[in-house]
Amino acid sequence: MNVLPQTELLAHLDDTSLVIVDCRFQLGKPDAGREAYEASHITGAIYLDLEKDLSAPLDPDGYGGRHPLPDAAQLTGTLSRVGISNDSVVVAYDDQGGAMASRLWWLLKYLGHEKVYVLDEGFAAWVNAGRPVSAEIRTPEPAQFLATVQHNRLIEMDEVLEKLEEDGVKLIDSRDGARYRGEVEPIDKKAGHIPGAMNLFWGESRTADGTWKSQDEHVARFEQAGLAKDDEIIVYCGSGVTATPNVMALEEAGYTRVRLYAGSWSDWISYGENPIATGNEE
Missing domain, CATH: 3.40.250.10 (Rhodanese-like domain)
Structure with a gap:
């Protein structure tokens, strides 16, 4: 299973191994995702930016595409900084049908991490169901993530x-x-x-x-x-x-x-x- 039902996440919100990641991002409006996160997000979630955290800088010669794959060592550092360890259960969500959250899912799988899921239906459905949200920006405790690149x-x-x-x-x-x-x-x-x-x-x-x-x-x-x-x-x-x-x-x-x-x-x-x-x- 790669996609997690919302009821399953709700039942495990207090698990200490859980890391919820808000991946909302709008192409052409690079600050919109973070602004949406700061306004309201699933309680306890941290934010990772598609272009700043989950992609490498654009190649000056134009190669590598619009969202180049981040260097494995750089990404490992980012994950460690936001509190993701090899023991973490990561649940990613967005409000783009899972497209942005799936990027994090793939990157973690690429680094050898198996306990990662995309939240089914996304943030809007979570809000519409009256489930817990917050505007509090949590400062995560750093962890150690060691990659085994696949x-x-x-x-x-x-x-x-x-x-x-x-x-x-x-x-x-x-x-x-x-x-x-x-x-x-x-x-x-x-x-x-x-x-x-x-x-x-x-x-x-x-x-x-x-x-x-x-x-x-x-x-x-x-x-x-x-x-x-x-x-x-x-x-x-x-x-x-x-x-x-x-x-x-x-x-x-x-x-x-x-x-x-x-x-x-x-x-x-x-x-x-x-x-x-x-x-x-x-």
Whole structure:
């Protein structure tokens, strides 16, 4: 289980091993998430910023994408500073359907931490249910987090390029259909997708009411897309953030060879010689 029901979190709010992390963030409004946290958050939660804490600084030459993967040592220091240890049970939440919280989930898994969950439905549902919130900014007691980096969870651009024609390799573009087809591109400098990629929008990991789909529903979704359990699956999006809910869903559906292209589309197009496709794949 990667997604935690709200009732489960409510029942364990007093657990000393629990660390709740507010991951709210709005693209184009970099201070909005922290301001929302300071106004009101789940009682006891600390805040981690997508761009300041969960990404590295932008590369001056434009490589690495819009949200480059943070250095493992730097991220380990950040986690330790906010009180996350190897014994912590981490629950991340946002109000963007789990997209930002899933970034923290993936980073912790990448560093070898298994006890991490995304809160189902997010902050708005927590508030609407009358569950405890606070504006108090908690100063966490530092802890020690030691990473065991899981390199098999990550793939870099050069290897993606090598695998484009390889049998048994499936690419998943997690962006919405219009961006995948290259019909619109509101963020990045070039439109389209990596040749051969299929389009599986990350939001389809949730039901119409915003709750996380069941394991059986995830299985049906990916089987319908033609994914086999022994496929090597590469998942990307615009900058490596909204791809992570698809990674979570794939793992819940029993796929074990899933890798994130963290730089994603914004990194891919920074190499002018890389091929670009538009429209739907046959």
